[in-house]
Each structure stands twice: as C-alpha cells, then as structure tokens.
Amino acid sequence: MKKIREIEIESFIQATEDPEKALYAIKNLFPQEFREIDFTINKLRGVYHNPITVVRAKFTENAQRVLEYIAQRLVASDKEYLFKSLSQRVDEKGNIFLRFGKQELFQERIEIKEIRDTIRMKVALPKKYSLQDITTILQEMELIKA
Numbered sequence: 001m002k003k004i005r006e007i008e009i010e011s012f013i014q015a016t017e018d019p020e021k022a023l024y025a026i027k028n029l030f031p032q033e034f035r036e037i038d039f040t041i042n043k044l045r046g047v048y049h050n051p052i053t054v055v056r057a058k059f060t061e062n063a064q065r066v067l068e069y070i071a072q073r074l075v076a077s078d079k080e081y082l083f084k085s086l087s088q089r090v091d092e093k094g095n096i097f098l099r100f101g102k103q104e105l106f107q108e109r110i111e112i113k114e115i116r117d118t119i120r121m122k123v124a125l126p127k128k129y130s131l132q133d134i135t136t137i138l139q140e141m142e143l144i145k146a
Contacts, residue, residue, distance in 0.1 A: 004064040004067050004124070006059065006063050006124040007059040007063040007067065007121060007122070008121070008124075009026065009058075009059075010056050010119070010121075010122075011026055011055045012052055012053070013052070013053040013054075014117075015046075015051045019053060023039070023055065024106060025102045025103075025105035025119070026055060026057070026119055028110070029066070029119065030059075030066055034059070034062055034065070034066065039056065039057050040058075041053060041054070041055055041056075042054045042056075063123075063124075064141075071141050071142045072142075073110045074110055074143065079142070079143065079144050079145035080146075082112060082143065083135070083139075086131070086134070086135060086138070086144060087131055090131060093124075093128060094125050094127075095122050095124050096123040096134065097122055098123065099112065099113055099119070099121070101113035101115070101118060102118060103117070
C-alpha cells in the first residue's frame with residue numbers, strides 16, 4: 001500500500017547564502033539516487049529589496065522512499081519530538097509539515113528544527129486520515145517514536 005502520495009519541499013535562499021551550498025543541503029534530504037532532481041526556482045525581492053531565491057521540489061512516485069530515507073537518518077530524540085508535536089504538524093486535510101535545519105543538512109545530518117532558516121516539507125497522504133491513523137502510519141515507517 002502506498003502510504004505517501006506526495007512530498008513538497010521548499011526553501012528560501014537569502015542573498016547572504018551561497019546558492020550552491022544551499023542546494024547541496026537540500027539534496028541531502030534525498031537518497032543519493034534522487035539527488036539529480038530539477039528544482040523549481042523563483043527569484044523574489046525581500047522587504048528591503050534584497051534578492052531571495054525560492055527553491056521547490058516535488059516527489060510523487062518516490063515520495064515514500066524519500067520519507068523512509070529521512071526516517072533512517074533521524075535521531076531518536078527528533079523522532080520522539082515529532083511524536084509529541086504531531087498534532088501541531090497536521091492540517092485539516094491531513095497533510096504533515098516538517099522543518100529541517102539547513103546548516104545541519106549542509107553537514108550531512110538530518111535534524112528537525114523550528115528556526116527560521118529551514119527547509120520546509122509537506123507530506124501528503126493518499127487520503128485524509130485521523131490523527132491516530134497518521135500516528136500509526138508514521139510509527140510503522142519509523143519516522144516517529146513514542
């Protein structure tokens with residue numbers, strides 16, 4: 001059974017960041033075989049007219065494999081934190097929202113972060129599930145731990 005329908009990833013690259021390093025960090029969320037992805041890149045201007053680059057990626061066919069890869073590399077304390085905060089990460093449609101530290105990913109570590117400089121991920125399930133069902137699915141994938 002396909003547990004994950006789609007994953008969307010979004011990150012903002014500020015003018016002070018090296019775009020190559022930022023893309024390297026984002027790609028570290030994916031298994032090696034999926035790192036040659038075509039990103040959608042949009043150039044914007046910030047409040048003070050500073051350039052901001054918005055980078056997005058989407059996985060459909062390989063979404064479950066990407067989430068399993070993240071689950072394998074996430075430390076137990078982050079899995080426990082996700083379990084405790086899961087109700088705040090699920091919207092009314094049953095989408096799950098995660099944030100990963102960009103600096104940690106650059107250092108090839110996957111860590112949950114709640115700071116501003118993060119890579120955001122939206123995980124969409126094939127249908128709307130209850131919070132209990134979502135908890136069970138994520139526990140089976142070993143993404144969360146009670």
